[in-house]
Amino acid sequence: MDDIVGDKNAKFKELYNQDGVFLRQAGEMYTPMFGCTGSLYLWEHISDAESKPEVPSRFLEWRPQDFVELKTALDEGSEEWTLIESVKKRCRTSSGNMVKDFLNSIGNLNVCFSNIKSLRCSKHDVLTTFYDGSCELLASFVFPTSESREHFLGTIQAFVRLQPTRRDKSLFIVYDAASPGFKDLEKSFAALDLKTDSSFWSLLKNIKSNPYEKSMEAFAKVTGYVYNSVDDEEHYMAQDDLQRSISEIGDDASAYAVYDIPNCLPMRVDYPRCNPLTREQWRAQLNGEGQLEDVESIKTLIFRGGISPDIRRVVWKFLLGYYPWDSTEKERHALDISKMESYYKIKMQWTTFSKEQEDNFSDFSQRKSLIEKDVNRTDRVLDFYAGENNYNIFSLNNILLTYLLYNFDLGYVQGMSYLLSPIYMLLRCEVEAFWCFVGFMKQVMSNFDYDQNAMKEQLKSMYLLVNFIDPQLSKYFEDHECANMYFCFRWLLVWYKRELQQDEVARLWEVLWTGYPCKNFHLLIGVAILEHERDALMGDNNGFTEILKFINELTGKLDINLMINHAEGIYHQIKDADHLTDAVRNILGIPVAEASGLQSKPEDDRSPRKGVSEPDEIEFEKSIYSNFLSSSTGRLVFLFRP
Amino acid sequence: MAKTYDYLFKLLLIGDSGVGKTCVLFRFSEDAFNTTFISTIGIDFKIRTIDLDGKKIKLQIWDTAGQERFRTITTAYYRGAMGIMLVYDITNEKSFENIKNWIRNIEENASADVEKMLLGNKCELEEKRQVSKERGEQLAIEYGIKFIETSAKASIRVEDAFFTLARDIKAKMEKKLKEASNPPKGHQLRASEPQKKPTSWLSRCSLL
Numbered sequence A: 001m002d003d004i005v006g007d008k009n010a011k012f013k014e015l016y017n018q019d020g021v022f023l024r025q026a027g028e029m030y031t032p033m034f035g036c037t038g039s040l041y042l043w044e045h046i047s048d049a050e051s052k053p054e055v056p057s058r059f060l061e062w063r064p065q066d067f068v069e070l071k072t073a074l075d076e077g078s079e080e081w082t083l084i085e086s087v088k089k090r091c092r093t094s095s096g097n098m099v100k101d102f103l104n105s106i107g108n109l110n111v112c113f114s115n116i117k118s119l120r121c122s123k124h125d126v127l128t129t130f131y132d133g134s135c136e137l138l139a140s141f142v143f144p145t146s147e148s149r150e151h152f153l154g155t156i157q158a159f160v161r162l163q164p165t166r167r168d169k170s171l172f173i174v175y176d177a178a179s180p181g182f183k184d185l186e187k188s189f190a191a192l193d194l195k196t197d198s199s200f201w202s203l204l205k206n207i208k209s210n211p212y213e214k215s216m217e218a219f220a221k222v223t224g225y226v227y228n229s230v231d232d233e234e235h236y237m238a239q240d241d242l243q244r245s246i247s248e249i250g251d252d253a254s255a256y257a258v259y260d261i262p263n264c265l266p267m268r269v270d271y272p273r274c275n276p277l278t279r280e281q282w283r284a285q286l287n288g289e290g291q292l293e294d295v296e297s298i299k300t301l302i303f304r305g306g307i308s309p310d311i312r313r314v315v316w317k318f319l320l321g322y323y324p325w326d327s328t329e330k331e332r333h334a335l336d337i338s339k340m341e342s343y344y345k346i347k348m349q350w351t352t353f354s355k356e357q358e359d360n361f362s363d364f365s366q367r368k369s370l371i372e373k374d375v376n377r378t379d380r381v382l383d384f385y386a387g388e389n390n391y392n393i394f395s396l397n398n399i400l401l402t403y404l405l406y407n408f409d410l411g412y413v414q415g416m417s418y419l420l421s422p423i424y425m426l427l428r429c430e431v432e433a434f435w436c437f438v439g440f441m442k443q444v445m446s447n448f449d450y451d452q453n454a455m456k457e458q459l460k461s462m463y464l465l466v467n468f469i470d471p472q473l474s475k476y477f478e479d480h481e482c483a484n485m486y487f488c489f490r491w492l493l494v495w496y497k498r499e500l501q502q503d504e505v506a507r508l509w510e511v512l513w514t515g516y517p518c519k520n521f522h523l524l525i526g527v528a529i530l531e532h533e534r535d536a537l538m539g540d541n542n543g544f545t546e547i548l549k550f551i552n553e554l555t556g557k558l559d560i561n562l563m564i565n566h567a568e569g570i571y572h573q574i575k576d577a578d579h580l581t582d583a584v585r586n587i588l589g590i591p592v593a594e595a596s597g598l599q600s601k602p603e604d605d606r607s608p609r610k611g612v613s614e615p616d617e618i619e620f621e622k623s624i625y626s627n628f629l630s631s632s633t634g635r636l637v638f639l640f641r642p
Numbered sequence B: 001m002a003k004t005y006d007y008l009f010k011l012l013l014i015g016d017s018g019v020g021k022t023c024v025l026f027r028f029s030e031d032a033f034n035t036t037f038i039s040t041i042g043i044d045f046k047i048r049t050i051d052l053d054g055k056k057i058k059l060q061i062w063d064t065a066g067q068e069r070f071r072t073i074t075t076a077y078y079r080g081a082m083g084i085m086l087v088y089d090i091t092n093e094k095s096f097e098n099i100k101n102w103i104r105n106i107e108e109n110a111s112a113d114v115e116k117m118l119l120g121n122k123c124e125l126e127e128k129r130q131v132s133k134e135r136g137e138q139l140a141i142e143y144g145i146k147f148i149e150t151s152a153k154a155s156i157r158v159e160d161a162f163f164t165l166a167r168d169i170k171a172k173m174e175k176k177l178k179e180a181s182n183p184p185k186g187h188q189l190r191a192s193e194p195q196k197k198p199t200s201w202l203s204r205c206s207l208l
């Protein structure tokens, strides 16, 4: 920043000027000036043939007040350059042209405008904060009036686009309207149902009360402590203060948690759930060939809000691999036919067994009777499957028998009927339900392996995750002979199917099928539930039996949308944690570069990151770019660490 | 909080999938039969407190998934069980044959002196019977355990079964307590020895 203008002769035009702007926070070198009032300028380089390309086209400048006063005095008097004292620093000034020395004077805070990647406008006050691409705070100002800030924001919108983030309406991504990448981003945001064309002001005014905002205020206090405090005691005070501020938020406070300082996790950020994918949004993505234009946006929408019931039938077929994502309408027609043919071919294999054949094929007949017993005990309380001689039960039976022959090595294992039930109930077609079930089984097949190692592995992973985010709870499990986490067995075997209503199951599964935001997200759902119930779990000196009973009795009592919401928050806490271990990173498939700490610069880790992570992940991260930004709140919490 | 019972017994129901373990338990704890039952995934338990010879006995009864594949998980819950119900379905030969495997499973995972009992369920389905009562009795004698045919659906002898098992455990426990308070003089009896012998119902009762 010091060397903002290399060219002595560069000329600048003043785009904006406001006195009485209070500097709240900025880079460390400006610490002595925090809390000072000054003037904020926005300069634009007037390019001419001679100007060098290094000269930034625009930059923000903030000059402390007494400096400005002197300058005014000088303007009236001498035309000479004058040395003045200002806020403990020596700086030189001139009236008229901008020159290098003048700009380099430490007394001024300069921010190259192109470095500003996001800004936060609090609706409660006139605090405005600028962040760079790695979410590091560049500067935070308090404008004297809301009009003066409106004027500022109006000015910058002549050359940048401000895009409110989906999750945090007071946080805006700053796009250079001229940059080539802008169009892409604009598209992905359009898919996120954001009004890209509506004016900044109407958006800003419509901001609903936002708990996250308040936590940011609380957080600002903390950072204040961090900068000013020297001993640990004050760190704790800051923590208290934060906790208190959060508790003032009210009901939503439960969504936030502040953990013990030694294993400090980044602050939990709330990622609100959105509306389900609508028919219109889906249709808008289909081109003339009936091909999906932007698969990642669609998946993002599904992850964020699920699918509205009227288009589930279609979309599940994509999610479960019945149709490839990039298929055309024509290709799908062809698939419908070929899948029907192959289904009936496999089905025929068992429908044509004679009685003797079956009797001599005990592996088959035993499994057959197991299937029969299970379909008769699957979701019979739902009208769809209720009653004697229900045709739908008959269909479940057919599909599972056909799957038995399709994958005889796996065979039929208890639990599978529960995975099929919601799929068949939605599709109501044996052929489609069969192939979609095949798609689902591909994801969870190992749950049913004979050795049950995959299940044990998941339970172990669950323990590690709990241990990472809530060591007190994992310690409790350990002390009460529950460290094997067997009480979560049912959750994981059938993906919470037995704990939820059918429509809740549909919502959860479609979210999980997107594969976002990380590997094994279904484990984080469980972690979120355990964390949510932690007090009840650890209360009354519960032991092994009480915990199992408590967990088994959660059936029908879970708010699955809230749990998805918490699980996502937990994911980001883990991903951004300073003490992230390889074990935890592997469970969630977090690439090493992604888990970079405070030190690394975004330029350094973003390009290699593309190489390491799946393209899906990058797309996802891009379309919810706000993730990067909101993680900044967490990063500063790291400063607590002794 | 005051204890509402004198003894707490942990019991376990095992047997092939679909033999009716959950229904038997539901009959005993809720005195009902539900045709829309769900298969057991993992493990669950129910509680019922019974009166036995003036003592309040809290029965904590664990219900396990029948499919063999899940045994690695379910056997973790065998530990600490004082009584085990081995359940088969009289209309299903295979479930009866598998009792041998279940016994082996107990020997490997449960404590050696656990009380066992054999249950032939669905006994009201006489017309579909595949396993005769005699074969059930024979097997029980072989293992030195008690045997009862039950029906969760028709509510036949389910209470009997649990009361019998509970009484046997109580007898064994009180005997142990007595031995502990006045240890036998002279030749030392190994604690596990008498329990391994198939003791008759009457001889047990007389100890009380």
Ligand SMILES: Nc1nc2c(ncn2[C@@H]2O[C@H](COP(=O)(O)OP(=O)(O)OP(=O)(O)O)[C@@H](O)[C@H]2O)c(=O)[nH]1
Pocket (backbone or CB within 6 Å): A373, A376, A377, B015, B016, B017, B018, B019, B020, B021, B022, B023, B024, B034, B035, B037, B038, B039, B040, B041, B064, B065, B066, B067, B121, B122, B123, B124, B125, B150, B151, B152, B153, B154
């Ligand atoms: N006729 C008859 N049917 C019964 C009886 N007990 C259970 N059933 C039926 O047998 C089937 C299986 O019963 P469950 O109690 O679920 O079997 P389970 O042993 O718990 O099976 P898993 O949980 O899979 O290990 C159900 O359809 C019941 O309706 C009985 O006494 N008579």
Ligand SMILES: [Mg+2]
Pocket (backbone or CB within 6 Å): B021, B022, B023, B038, B039, B040, B063, B064, B065, B066
């Ligand atoms: Mg059961």
